[in-house]
Amino acid sequence: MDVTPGSTAGHGAASITLDGIGKRYPDGTEAVRKLSLDVAAGELVVLIGPSGCGKSTVLRMINRLIEPTAGRILLGDDDVTRVDPVALRRRIGYVIQNVGLFPHQTVATNVATVPGLLGWSRARTRERVDELLELVGLEPAQFGRRYPHELSGGQRQRVGVARALAADPVVLLMDEPFSAVDPIVRTRLQEEFLRLQAEVRKTIVLVTHDLDEAVRLGDRIAVLSEGGRLEQYDTPAALLGSPASPFVREFVGADRGIRRLAVTPLTREVLDPLPTDGATDLPTVPLGGSAYDALGALLTSATDRALVTEDGQPIGVLTRARVLNLGAGD
Numbered sequence: 001m002d003v004t005p006g007s008t009a010g011h012g013a014a015s016i017t018l019d020g021i022g023k024r025y026p027d028g029t030e031a032v033r034k035l036s037l038d039v040a041a042g043e044l045v046v047l048i049g050p051s052g053c054g055k056s057t058v059l060r061m062i063n064r065l066i067e068p069t070a071g072r073i074l075l076g077d078d079d080v081t082r083v084d085p086v087a088l089r090r091r092i093g094y095v096i097q098n099v100g101l102f103p104h105q106t107v108a109t110n111v112a113t114v115p116g117l118l119g120w121s122r123a124r125t126r127e128r129v130d131e132l133l134e135l136v137g138l139e140p141a142q143f144g145r146r147y148p149h150e151l152s153g154g155q156r157q158r159v160g161v162a163r164a165l166a167a168d169p170v171v172l173l174m175d176e177p178f179s180a181v182d183p184i185v186r187t188r189l190q191e192e193f194l195r196l197q198a199e200v201r202k203t204i205v206l207v208t209h210d211l212d213e214a215v216r217l218g219d220r221i222a223v224l225s226e227g228g229r230l231e232q233y234d235t236p237a238a239l240l241g242s243p244a245s246p247f248v249r250e251f252v253g254a255d256r257g258i259r260r261l262a263v264t265p266l267t268r269e270v271l272d273p274l275p276t277d278g279a280t281d282l283p284t285v286p287l288g289g290s291a292y293d294a295l296g297a298l299l300t301s302a303t304d305r306a307l308v309t310e311d312g313q314p315i316g317v318l319t320r321a322r323v324l325n326l327g328a329g330d
């Protein structure tokens with residue numbers, strides 16, 4: 001995804017600027033010391049780091065569920081500490097683990113929460129609820145009247161996302177949104193969520209423990225260590241390819257080569273010329289496809305070369321050694 005600041009702003013998406021923010025809890029715990037971070041409008045940034053490093057505290061300072069004790073937070077050009085917190089939270093969608101749906105209200109009423117608070121007319125609200133449920137893949141006529149306990153975990157999670165998007169917020173904050181569902185449902189929700197984000201282009205800050213999720217979803221990933229210290233802020237490929245510190249290297253783990261292949265597209269630079277022996281039995285992989293898929297094709301066909309195609313035509317050869325080099329990084 002293109003993350004050039006200013007060029008990809010979704011409709012009504014705002015940039016976020018964290019400027020030296022800190023949080024010292026009343027008992028003296030310094031959960032976050034002086035963190036600075038910029039998130040472009042329409043960008044999806046993932047916060048990741050070990051348990052207790054301050055991820056949730058950072059997220060909750062953005063919508064002022066937690067008041068910062070130092071620094072400034074800007075939404076676009078607005079300093080959030082100068083905005084009424086209730087009004088602020090209506091401009092910011094918030095999705096948490098286990099969703100927090102109101103159990104005694106229907107799915108439709110849950111999704112209509114913020115439009116209701118904003119005083120939208122009944123007709124406008126109903127239209128918006130139907131639109132949102134469709135957007136997250138739940139048939140409004142079928143699911144709108146159900147109660148949360150009548151849904152699967154994955155469906156509840158989707159209702160949570162629909163509710164957070166209902167009033168067209170400028171920012172979406174997500175705290176471990178997909179962690180309460182099993183890995184297969186999680187992968188499917190992540191894919192659906194990426195499609196949804198391509199459509200709505202919100203500015204999103206998402207907290208996770210799961211590096212695979214971070215790599216799959218993030219335009220950029222911020223790796224935090226204790227005290228909300230920013231260890232590295234980079235694209236997934238850069239993070240996996242060149243960890244900036246021993247902490248990050250250890251955090252992204254020994255299998256980062258494999259993870260890196262998944263986010264590295266095949267380019268012309270890594271190709272050798274087409275073979276003169278007319279080897280037509282080689283597996284083919286498309287230019288622009290991931291190096292991970294290319295490695296899969298090589299392993300499946302037990303060869304050490306693949307033909308790379310563009311518009312169905314072979315344009316070069318990819319060797320197994322080249323693919324492994326792509327995973328080796330720095």
Ligand SMILES: Nc1ncnc2c1ncn2[C@@H]1O[C@H](COP(=O)(O)OP(=O)(O)OP(=O)(O)O)[C@@H](O)[C@H]1O
Nearest residue numbers: 025026027029031050051052053054055056057058
């Ligand atoms: N109300 C509080 N009072 C005192 N300390 C707190 C409070 N809330 C959180 N903390 C501490 O602040 C630090 C950061 O907590 P936070 O929940 O932000 O971390 P996290 O990275 O989100 O953790 P996890 O991944 O385990 O959810 C922790 O040391 C935690 O114990």
